[in-house]
Amino acid sequence: MSSLSHLHRLEAESIHIIREVAAECRKPVMLFSIGKDSMVMLYLARKAFYPCPPPFPILHVDTTWKFHEMIAFRDNIAKEWGLDLIVHVNEDGVKKGVGPISHGSAIHTDIMKTQGLKQALDKYEFDAAFGGARRDEEKSRAKERIFSFRTEQHRWDPKNQRPELWNTYNTRIHKGESIRVFPISNWTELDVWQYIYQEKIPIVPLYLAKKRPVVERDGALIMVDDDRFPLHPGETPQMRMIRFRTLGCYPLTGGIESDATDLPSIIQEMLVSRTSEREGRVIDRDHGASMEKKKQEGYF
Amino acid sequence: MHEPLNTPEISLDAYVAEQENKDLLRFITCGSVDDGKSTLIGRLLFDSKMIFEDQLATLQSDSRKMGTTGDNMDLALLLDGLEAEREQGITIDVAYRFFATDKRRFIVADTPGHEQYTRNMATGASTADAAVILVDARKGILDQTRRHSYICSLLGVRHIILAVNKMDLVNYDKATFEAIRDAYEAFARIIGYDEVSCIPLSALTGENVMSSAVHMDWFTGPTLQAELETISVDDRHNERPFRFPVQWVNRPNLDFRGFSGTIADGTVHVGDEIVALPSARTSRIKSIVTFDETLEEARSGQAVTLTLEDEIDISRGDMICHRENRAGLSDQFEVKIVWMADEPLMPGRAYLFKSGVNTTAMVVTRIKHVVNVNTLEHMATKRLDLNEIGVCTISLDRRIPFDPYKENRQTGSFIIIDKMTNNTVGAGMIDFGLRRASNIHWQAVDVNKTARAAIKVQKPSVLWFTGLSGSGKSTIANLVEKQLHAAGRHTYMLDGDNVRHGLNKDLGFTEEDRVENIRRIAEVARLMVDAGLIVLVSFISPFRSERRMARNLLEPGEFHEIFVDTPLEVCESRDAKGLYKKAREGKIKNFTGIDSPYEKPEDCDLRLETTKLSSEDCANAVIDYLLEVQIKTD
Numbered sequence: 001m002s003s004l005s006h007l008h009r010l011e012a013e014s015i016h017i018i019r020e021v022a023a024e025c026r027k028p029v030m031l032f033s034i035g036k037d038s039m040v041m042l043y044l045a046r047k048a049f050y051p052c053p054p055p056f057p058i059l060h061v062d063t064t065w066k067f068h069e070m071i072a073f074r075d076n077i078a079k080e081w082g083l084d085l086i087v088h089v090n091e092d093g094v095k096k097g098v099g100p101i102s103h104g105s106a107i108h109t110d111i112m113k114t115q116g117l118k119q120a121l122d123k124y125e126f127d128a129a130f131g132g133a134r135r136d137e138e139k140s141r142a143k144e145r146i147f148s149f150r151t152e153q154h155r156w157d158p159k160n161q162r163p164e165l166w167n168t169y170n171t172r173i174h175k176g177e178s179i180r181v182f183p184i185s186n187w188t189e190l191d192v193w194q195y196i197y198q199e200k201i202p203i204v205p206l207y208l209a210k211k212r213p214v215v216e217r218d219g220a221l222i223m224v225d226d227d228r229f230p231l232h233p234g235e236t237p238q239m240r241m242i243r244f245r246t247l248g249c250y251p252l253t254g255g256i257e258s259d260a261t262d263l264p265s266i267i268q269e270m271l272v273s274r275t276s277e278r279e280g281r282v283i284d285r286d287h288g289a290s291m292e293k294k295k296q297e298g299y300f
Numbered sequence: 301m302h303e304p305l306n307t308p309e310i311s312l313d314a315y316v317a318e319q320e321n322k323d324l325l326r327f328i329t330c331g332s333v334d335d336g337k338s339t340l341i342g343r344l345l346f347d348s349k350m351i352f353e354d355q356l357a358t359l360q361s362d363s364r365k366m367g368t369t370g371d372n373m374d375l376a377l378l379l380d381g382l383e384a385e386r387e388q389g390i391t392i393d394v395a396y397r398f399f400a401t402d403k404r405r406f407i408v409a410d411t412p413g414h415e416q417y418t419r420n421m422a423t424g425a426s427t428a429d430a431a432v433i434l435v436d437a438r439k440g441i442l443d444q445t446r447r448h449s450y451i452c453s454l455l456g457v458r459h460i461i462l463a464v465n466k467m468d469l470v471n472y473d474k475a476t477f478e479a480i481r482d483a484y485e486a487f488a489r490i491i492g493y494d495e496v497s498c499i500p501l502s503a504l505t506g507e508n509v510m511s512s513a514v515h516m517d518w519f520t521g522p523t524l525q526a527e528l529e530t531i532s533v534d535d536r537h538n539e540r541p542f543r544f545p546v547q548w549v550n551r552p553n554l555d556f557r558g559f560s561g562t563i564a565d566g567t568v569h570v571g572d573e574i575v576a577l578p579s580a581r582t583s584r585i586k587s588i589v590t591f592d593e594t595l596e597e598a599r600s601g602q603a604v605t606l607t608l609e610d611e612i613d614i615s616r617g618d619m620i621c622h623r624e625n626r627a628g629l630s631d632q633f634e635v636k637i638v639w640m641a642d643e644p645l646m647p648g649r650a651y652l653f654k655s656g657v658n659t660t661a662m663v664v665t666r667i668k669h670v671v672n673v674n675t676l677e678h679m680a681t682k683r684l685d686l687n688e689i690g691v692c693t694i695s696l697d698r699r700i701p702f703d704p705y706k707e708n709r710q711t712g713s714f715i716i717i718d719k720m721t722n723n724t725v726g727a728g729m730i731d732f733g734l735r736r737a738s739n740i741h742w743q744a745v746d747v748n749k750t751a752r753a754a755i756k757v758q759k760p761s762v763l764w765f766t767g768l769s770g771s772g773k774s775t776i777a778n779l780v781e782k783q784l785h786a787a788g789r790h791t792y793m794l795d796g797d798n799v800r801h802g803l804n805k806d807l808g809f810t811e812e813d814r815v816e817n818i819r820r821i822a823e824v825a826r827l828m829v830d831a832g833l834i835v836l837v838s839f840i841s842p843f844r845s846e847r848r849m850a851r852n853l854l855e856p857g858e859f860h861e862i863f864v865d866t867p868l869e870v871c872e873s874r875d876a877k878g879l880y881k882k883a884r885e886g887k888i889k890n891f892t893g894i895d896s897p898y899e900k901p902e903d904c905d906l907r908l909e910t911t912k913l914s915s916e917d918c919a920n921a922v923i924d925y926l927l928e929v930q931i932k933t934d
Contacts, residue, residue, distance in 0.1 A: 004601045005321065007320060019547050047591035047592075053552075162724045163423040163640055163715075168654055173722060186396070190319075197316070
């Protein structure tokens with residue numbers, strides 16, 4: 001008998017990790033960003049416990065600036081799959097009117113995303129949170145363990161990580177501390193797309209090319225998703241065939257020109273692509289190792 | 301990351317199928333600082349076109365800012381992801397990278413060369429099939445090279461490729477390469493590698509990494525890439541004995557009871573006769589359940605849920621095997637341990653043992669020897685320090701299913717967890733189970749502790765007095781014993797000084813000896829409690845972990861920790877035996893309170909403040925406390 005295929009091997013490794021958390025942690029939660037990686041992770045969680053439903057809730061930290069299609073998709077999936085979905089919004093941030101346009105990407109991301117996440121984790125006293133990060137995404141992610149520990153203040157100490165050997169995971173923490181767990185650490189962007197294709201996992205339609213109203217800002221194609229987006233005098237959004245490689249807050253996520261209207265053409269397009277997926281993320285480029293900094297402060 | 305597709309017309313399904321059928325090689329790179337590991341991986345990624353344009357732009361700007369390669373791109377910057385490493389120009393943690401060629405997929409663990417980070421190397425090696433060990437052609441084989449090679453053999457890495465790097469700096473000299481190759485091959489044989497592939501190359505220029513080198517036409521062997529593509533991956537897992545550690549009991553409703561887990565080795569079919577360990581209850585496989593479909597058979601590496609024909613009690617940590625080919629079962633083992641913490645490993649201390657999905661309490665009963673990884677010599681020791689590798693015997697608090705590590709990397713490995721800090725402090729490989737655990741059964745005798753206690757009309761217990769030298773422990777314990785004796789109780793007093801003259805006269809005052817000292821006292825106290833006595837122990841016992849160890853030896857409610865709380869200044873001013881004076885003069889080493897720590901109890905059962913109470917009042921407080929707990933338990 002031959003050995004397992006590549007995707008089956010990745011799938012089995014992720015399921016093992018997800019089950020281990022459910023078996024050992026007091027109160028786990030799965031973070032759900034609505035993106036493609038989140039969808040794969042969530043799908044794996046359904047596989048891991050079948051015929052049981054996943055024995056933990058799903059948490060979406062809503063910055064209130066997500067694409068409208070993302071929110072509609074989220075609510076639809078939660079209903080269809082019978083998920084225990086928690087939506088958390090940083091109400092302090094909303095009261096102060098924090099947004100990416102008025103406050104800039106750094107402050108918006110910190111308050112609405114990072115602080116919002118910390119609030120939710122503290123409020124529900126979750127001791128473990130699954131995230132859909134992958135090691136091929138970014139340099140500091142490549143060095144993060146699958147089980148990544150956070151202090152009571154949610155800080156990450158990259159120089160003091162626990163050694164992780166074989167498939168034996170140390171899940172022990174003190175009261176107040178928490179673990180971020182990355183079950184798809186060893187997947188690549190292409191693996192994720194191939195798996196979505198193979199398993200027919202639903203994804204937000206924004207990943208597929210369509211004529212959408214866009215304006216160009218600092219070389220990035222920004223979709224005008226609602227009337228909160230300030231247009232320059234005389235400017236009108238152009239209808240262009242675009243799609244998104246990653247999804248975040250709409251004013252911070254650049255689209256790419258594309259004719260890929262179905263999954264096979266997305267994968268084909270990826271195979272000849274010469275830029276990394278995070279290039280579309282405005283937040284990563286401001287500082288040499290900015291992801292590491294954000295992570296130390298509690299960003300996922 | 302993927303292999304770029306240059307002909308977009310190719311059928312996607314055909315491409316996906318081809319990608320799916322490639323096998324995977326996990327390898328690590330290791331070598332000394334500045335041997336060029338990160339540059340080599342950067343080179344592999346770069347040459348296999350794994351670097352995206354925006355990453356390249358960042359790399360070019362970073363190379364100008366902090367590069368160490370002049371006008372050339374500093375490929376190492378692709379990997380040294382943490383800011384601290386980029387500034388110091390060294391690699392401090394394991395990084396995982398992915399790439400693929402026409403023939404294979406690869407996961408590379410880039411592991412650091414600094415001696416103090418050996419633990420990271422062991423981490424990377426634990427899942428690797430192969431290791432690329434770098435040496436600098438100018439420096440040849442170093443201690444580090446031997447250390448890394450030995451760790452690879454210890455962790456069961458099957459193939460070693462010796463990459464003799466920086467050949468460009470020795471004028472591509474054949475004799476230099478051959479001298480290094482011969483020296484290494486001789487060493488490799490000693491640690492069990494009969495065949496090693498040695499390749500002269502330059503990571504900086506790329507020669508013999510992916511393409512052959514014009515300057516080294518004297519070398520006829522494969523390039524590094526060709527070698528990585530052809531070495532054999534361990535694919536015999538399916539033929540080996542079936543091992544299924546139960547990770548999670550799946551019980552959605554009363555009609556379904558399944559056991560979820562990942563098949564560690566072997567193959568299983570519906571209808572197979574199985575046995576669950578450690579209970580040894582047998583049954584047959586009823587179904588193999590997955591989300592996608594119900595399977596007829598499943599194999600090594602698959603995450604599945606098994607249901608059985610019979611309702612037998614199985615919980616997380618148990619192992620399902622075939623009846624005719626079961627795993628071993630023991631609670632005592634000879635193991636190899638790689639120690640990964642600053643605080644040394646000491647025999648007698650209690651740790652947690654976690655093997656796969658199985659966690660249990662563990663004590664190292666003996667360190668047989670430590671291995672000098674440079675010379676492979678065995679040396680006697682009483683402790684294992686950070687990055688040391690030792691052969692030890694361990695004892696667990698229950699029997700677990702296992703295989704020797706050389707037969708199964710999953711079921712023969714474990715990590716060691718510190719109970720206080722929760723850190724992973726060591727990694728272990730099981731050599732074999734010690735037979736005495738399965739052969740010697742505890743004699744179940746009719747005259748037991750309860751019977752012996754009943755005849756004495758008392759509840760056997762240990763009163764453990766801890767505190768600084770001169771705090772008044774023995775004085776108070778004496779008074780308590782007198783009162784108990786007067787009341788017709790059967791008692792015995794174990795005093796630090798007295799025991800040291802007899803039972804423990806072979807022990808000194810180092811930290812290791814103190815641990816052993818306490819371990820023996822605790823064991824003696826336990827035997828006396830079994831005999832039905834009330835035991836008064838008067839020992840400085842400065843470490844929390846040892847007091848906890850003593851507590852754990854006894855049943856709940858039998859151990860009472862009494863902290864005789866006298867400030868150091870007071871003890872020192874009394875100095876009845878003149879010991880503090882000698883310690884201050886440096887005539888006594890490791891004296892508690894002076895140059896050795898006293899860890900105050902955080903959760904003692906009773907605290908006696910001798911600066912506020914007389915010795916008699918303290919003794920009365922102990923008696924009152926005893927009466928109180930006896931009433932509660934009776």
